[in-house]
Amino acid sequence: MEKFVSQAARRTRLSGIREISEKAMRMRDVIRLELGEPDFKTPDNIIDAATEAMKKGYTHYTSVMGIPELREAIAEKLERENGIEADPEREILVTCGGYHAIFVSLAAVLNPGDEVIVTDPCWSAYVSTISFLGAKPVYCPLDEDKEFEPSLDLIENRITEKTKLIIINSPQNPTGAVWSKSILEAITELAMKKNILVLSDEVYEKLIFDGYKHFSPASIIPDAKDYVISIFSFSKTYAMTGWRIGYVVANEKLIEYMKRVSFITIACPNAFVQYAAIEALGGSQDAVNRMIKEYQKRRDIIYSEISKISGVKCCKPHGTFYIFPNFSEIMRDSVKLTYYLLENARVAVVPGVSFGPEVGEGHIRISFATSTENLREAAKRIREAVENLQTSDA
Ligand SMILES: Cc1ncc(COP(=O)(O)O)c(C=O)c1O
Known part of the structure; x- marks a missing residue:
């Protein structure tokens, strides 16, 4: 079948999110922070x-x-x-x-x-x-x-x-x-x-x-x-x-x-x-304003929790619903880190290398388009998984 496939189609890649998502879907009790979409309902x-x-x-x-x-x-x-x-x-x-x-x-x-x-x-x-x-x-x-x-x-x-x-x-x-x-x-x-x-x-x-x-x-x-x-x-x-x-x-x-x-x-x-x-x-923009306020609240929580993890550098996002912390000191290979977090913290994120080969590497993308409870729990799980890694390395 391969011989029928065009060069253009061969050059095309699905995003790095898909593989993680598919794996996360087959697992139980995973907090899904890999998706780039609002968790709110479309306004009535x-x-x-x-x-x-x-x-x-x-x-x-x-x-x-x-x-x-x-x-x-x-x-x-x-x-x-x-x-x-x-x-x-x-x-x-x-x-x-x-x-x-x-x-x-x-x-x-x-x-x-x-x-x-x-x-x-x-x-x-x-x-x-x-x-x-x-x-x-x-x-x-x-x-x-x-x-x-x-x-x-x-x-x-x-x-x-x-x-x-x-x-x-x-x-x-x-x-x-x-x-x-x-x-x-x-x-x-x-x-x-x-x-x-x-x-x-x-x-x-x-x-x-x-x-x-x-x-x-x-x-x-x-x-x-x-x-x-x-x-x-x-x-x-x-x-x-x-x-x-x-x-x-x-x-x-x-x-x-x-x-x-x-x-x-x-x-x-x-x-x-x-x-x-x-x-x-x-129409009314009230729902949009409410969503933005809620995203900001969530950003505050995830930023403060992730920044507390020792060895993680985190730039404060002022927009979107993503945060892109730097885990290089802990594990530079972002794909390996993503799978480690999925299996050990049961948190799905996206490897930074999907967004760029040099600067992107060493990072993960966390979406905060989810509830504050999920974000607190996810940050706690990530912190514990990273601490386990640090103790096992020591
Ligand atoms: C930077 C950026 N541009 C464009 C899009 C496309 O979004 P949509 O096709 O849903 O408008 C996305 C979706 O994630 C995005 O992150």
Whole structure:
């Protein structure tokens, strides 16, 4: 059968989470902290809007770009909250979530052999999609001592004549870092100077704590909009991961080509989900605010508990629902550590190496999208398992 499989499919990897998840599922009494999804229910007003839309008969194909009412609602939101002016007719494409938005964006701009600068660590789907398209990911390390904020010099050093794109992601998966306006601005300016594109993945834009602010690079410099492809999603903000809805904002020429890729992959986004998305943007945001408060409470607990473990270095995340502690002093091999924790602490996490070969290694990603009881118990189990390891080594 192998002989039938395409080169592109061979180059594609599922994320490192899947193997751990499958193993965790077969075990008893495991606290699952490997998954990247909200544990909250989708707010009722959004569910009601979808039900009503289905009953009204919105169960057929829509425009490839998404229904005009949703694109208008998105344009208003972008102007109000992101400071991005986008023409709903030509500059916004509704997609089946952030994954799909990233796929259509990369497929529309990358040729085989092109280089794409990604950070180490970064969300692994970027690397898989870049490789699927025959392009080459070029890792640029993030410095943990600088709260995982990118260095402009290191990015600049990696730019070659083959560089087509830089992918940035703030708030960031897996570190939870929220990058400053100044670095986002500087990266965008650099890209413009070098005539390369920026893909700004902003799917965690709302999951921010401690008074930190989200910045959209497409808004911060006049004309940046032509160089920045901005990715947004309803998944994380509204606990809508299973609904599969998001959008991409870019220059109209690029959107035109993304539209073609979207057409041949999905024909159009789900009809009634688009009506639910209008309600998500225009309806009450109380549930979102409650979820953010709860995530911050959970972040406080997991950060304080994990920081107490001797030998563990932990950077405080100011966004997302992930924390990325450094266990290098205890065990540098993050895959080995993950399996050790699964078997001995009965806690499932993701090995840091799934997010980056150098900086990612030595770390684990813990998702705190779970109850405070689970987080306290998981931290206690991890601490005990690490202590056992330290005593058995002594
Ligand atoms: C950084 C990042 N971008 C994009 C996505 C895609 O999410 P969705 O397709 O559910 O919008 C994810 C999902 O985990 C993510 O972590």
